[in-house]
Amino acid sequence: MIEFVLDGRSRVATYMQLVVQVKQALRVGLLRPGDQLPKVRDVAQALAINPNTVLKAYRELVLEGLAEGRPGVGTFVTGSLAGPSLGSQGQLRDELVAWLERAEAAGMSADDIAALIETTLRGTAVPRNLA
Numbered sequence: 001m002i003e004f005v006l007d008g009r010s011r012v013a014t015y016m017q018l019v020v021q022v023k024q025a026l027r028v029g030l031l032r033p034g035d036q037l038p039k040v041r042d043v044a045q046a047l048a049i050n051p052n053t054v055l056k057a058y059r060e061l062v063l064e065g066l067a068e069g070r071p072g073v074g075t076f077v078t079g080s081l082a083g084p085s086l087g088s089q090g091q092l093r094d095e096l097v098a099w100l101e102r103a104e105a106a107g108m109s110a111d112d113i114a115a116l117i118e119t120t121l122r123g124t125a126v127p128r129n130l131a
Contacts, residue, residue, distance in 0.1 A: 001038060002031055006047055014049055018057035026066065026081040028089055037067065037075045 002025045004018055012020070025031040037058065044051040058075045061067035066079040103113050 001035070004038070004043055004047060006049070015053050015057040015060065018043070018054065019060050022057075022061055022066070022077075023081055026077070026079070027083070028093075029082050031077050032082075033077050033080055035077045037061075037077065039074055 002022065004021055006014060006017055010017060022031065022037065031037075038046075040051050040054045040058065043049075043054045058067060058069065061075070062069060064079075066077065066081075067075050068078045069075050100113065103116075108116070
């Protein structure tokens with residue numbers, strides 16, 4: 001099951017941070033059709049946010065065709081964003097974790113790492129839907 005994390009420094013609305021995290025989990029196969037999203041009350045309590053914020057995020061996922069609400073039961077994933085690369089993501093993730101450990105050992109902060117990744121994506125011949 002997904003565990004949400006909020007970035008208090010982000011300019012992205014709280015509900016949208018939740019939506020983005022669900023979409024990311026769908027892309028990497030952490031969530032699949034049929035999986036239940038955490039209960040609204042549980043997310044609201046864990047993140048100390050208004051339950052209406054969680055409801056708004058879940059409604060957005062429903063509107064995008066990625067989830068459906070079942071009254072009295074919860075919200076369930078109905079769509080997927082995982083592409084054909086899903087099978088190779090495990091190995092790539094392991095390599096990325098090793099790289100991140102080297103970056104941290106070199107003294108890079110999370111902001112330094114994010115800046116390096118973002119500027120590298122913009123400056124390479126990466127498909128435009130990634131940059």
